[in-house]
Amino acid sequence: MQKENKVCNITPANRVHSVSEYYFSKKLKEVAQMNAEGKNVINLGVGSPDLPPSQQAINVLCDEAHKPDTHGYQPYVGIPELRKGFASWYKTWFNVTLDPQTEIQPLIGSKEGILHISLAFLNPGDGVLVPNPGYPTYTSVSNLVDATIVPYELKEENGWYPDFDALEKMDLSRVKLMWINYPNMPTGADATVELYQKIVDFGKRHNIIICNDNPYSFVLNESPLSILSIPGAKDICIEMNSMSKAHNMPGWRMAMLASNAQFVNWILKVKSNIDSGQFKPMQLAAVEALKAPKEWYDTMNRTYRKRRDLAGKIMQALNCSYDEKQVGLFLWGKIPTNSLGSEAMADKVLYEANVFITPGFIFGSGGNRHIRISLCCKEEMLQEALKRINKLQA
Numbered sequence: 001m002q003k004e005n006k007v008c009n010i011t012p013a014n015r016v017h018s019v020s021e022y023y024f025s026k027k028l029k030e031v032a033q034m035n036a037e038g039k040n041v042i043n044l045g046v047g048s049p050d051l052p053p054s055q056q057a058i059n060v061l062c063d064e065a066h067k068p069d070t071h072g073y074q075p076y077v078g079i080p081e082l083r084k085g086f087a088s089w090y091k092t093w094f095n096v097t098l099d100p101q102t103e104i105q106p107l108i109g110s111k112e113g114i115l116h117i118s119l120a121f122l123n124p125g126d127g128v129l130v131p132n133p134g135y136p137t138y139t140s141v142s143n144l145v146d147a148t149i150v151p152y153e154l155k156e157e158n159g160w161y162p163d164f165d166a167l168e169k170m171d172l173s174r175v176k177l178m179w180i181n182y183p184n185m186p187t188g189a190d191a192t193v194e195l196y197q198k199i200v201d202f203g204k205r206h207n208i209i210i211c212n213d214n215p216y217s218f219v220l221n222e223s224p225l226s227i228l229s230i231p232g233a234k235d236i237c238i239e240m241n242s243m244s245k246a247h248n249m250p251g252w253r254m255a256m257l258a259s260n261a262q263f264v265n266w267i268l269k270v271k272s273n274i275d276s277g278q279f280k281p282m283q284l285a286a287v288e289a290l291k292a293p294k295e296w297y298d299t300m301n302r303t304y305r306k307r308r309d310l311a312g313k314i315m316q317a318l319n320c321s322y323d324e325k326q327v328g329l330f331l332w333g334k335i336p337t338n339s340l341g342s343e344a345m346a347d348k349v350l351y352e353a354n355v356f357i358t359p360g361f362i363f364g365s366g367g368n369r370h371i372r373i374s375l376c377c378k379e380e381m382l383q384e385a386l387k388r389i390n391k392l393q394a
Contacts, residue, residue: 018143023136023362031356042385044314044373045356047185047329049248051303054296057247057289064281074277077268078106078256085287086241086256093217094226102261103234105268106283108275109253110215110240114141117211117238117257118177119270122147127175131162133186133363133370135213138179150175153366156334160189164198177209178202180227183216186363186372188326196227203236209263215242215255216328218297220304234260238267245329246297247289254278254286304329307375310382314373317389318345331373332360342371353388 083100090096107113124146132151182191203210217224238259244250311331320333342359360367
C-alpha cells in the first residue's frame with residue numbers, strides 16, 4: 001500500500017502570494033487537455049514564432065556542438081564574439097555605437113532581463129512606472145521584488161503613447177524606473193524619434209531609469225528604431241533586445257541588454273550570482289544569425305503579412321476593429337461596445353470554436369475591451385480558424 005504524502009506545516013515566502021500563475025501557463029494546460037480530448041484547438045494566443053532560424057545559424061550550431069571543447073561553462077558576460085555581434089548589429093540597423101566590452105550584456109531571454117534589472121535597481125517600496133495595457137511580467141516581477149507599482153495609461157486616442165501631461169502631474173518622488181515597450185505589445189503601436197526624445201527627456205528630468213523592451217522592431221516594421229539612438233540616452237536608458245522574434249529563435253533564449261557601463265556592471269553583479277552563461281555553440285550560432293541581410297527580414301515579413309491579412313479577417317468576423325498601421329507579431333483588436341468582455345469573448349471562441357485567442361484583460365484594465373491574435377500560426381490554420389469562427393458567428 002502506497003504511503004500518503006503529507007505536506008509539512010510550511011508556508012511560502014510572502015512574494016509567492018504577490019503573484020499568480022502566468023495566464024498562458026494556466027490556459028495552455030487547459031488547451032492541452034482539450035487537445036487530449038480530440039478537439040484540435042488552433043492556438044492563436046502565444047507569440048512563439050513557428051518559422052525556423054536561418055540555415056546558416058543552424059549549421060554553425062551543429063558544427064560547433066560536435067567539437068569536444070565547446071561544452072563547458074561560459075563567461076558570465078557572454079563570449080566576445082557574441083558581444084561584438086550584438087554591437088555590430090546595433091550599428092548596422094540602429095546606427096547606435098556600443099562598446100562590446102562594457103555596454104552589452106547577453107541574456108538568457110529578455111524575460112530574465114526584466115528580473116535582473118529589477119533586482120539591480122529596485123529596493124522594496126521604490127516606485128515603478130508600468131504601462132497599462134502592458135506586458136504582465138513588468139508587474140509580476142515588480143511585485144516579486146516588493147516594488148510599488150505605479151500604472152500609467154496608454155490610450156488609443158493618444159496612439160498608445162504615454163500621456164506626458166498626466167505623468168508630470170503624478171507623484172514621482174519614489175519612482176526609480178519606468179518600463180516602456182516599443183514597438184508596443186500588445187497594441188502594435190510603433191515608436192518615433194520624437195516619442196523617444198520625450199521619454200529620454202522625461203527620464204533625465206526626474207532621474208528615472210527608462211527601460212525599453214524592444215524585441216519587435218523587425219517584424220512588419222520598415223524602420224527599426226532604438227531609444228539608444230537619441231543623443232545622451234545611454235545616460236539614463238537600458239534597452240533589451242531579443243532574438244526570439246526577429247530571428248525565430250524563441251526556444252534558444254538569446255537576448256541582450258545595452259546601456260552605459262555602470263548600469264551594465266550593476267546588472268552583471270546580480271546576473272552572475274544566478275546563472276552561468278549559455279551554451280557556446282548557441283552563442284556562436286546567434287552570431288551568425290545576427291549577420292542576416294535585409295532579405296532575411298523581408299522574406300520573414302512576407303509570410304507575416306499574409307498571416308496578418310487572415311488575422312484581420314478573423315477580427316472582422318468577430319466584429320472587432322483594428323488599426324492597419326500596427327507593427328509586430330500580433331494583431332490587437334477592439335471588441336464591440338455591446339458585446340461580451342474580452343475574457344468572455346475569448347472563452348466563447350475557445351470552447352465553441354476551438355480557437356484560442358488572447359483576451360486583452362491580461363495586459364491590464366486598459367485592455368479590457370480588446371483581444372489579441374498571434375501571427376505565429378500557419379496560413380492554413382488561420383484559414384481554418386476563420387472558417388470555425390464564421391460558423392460560430394452564423
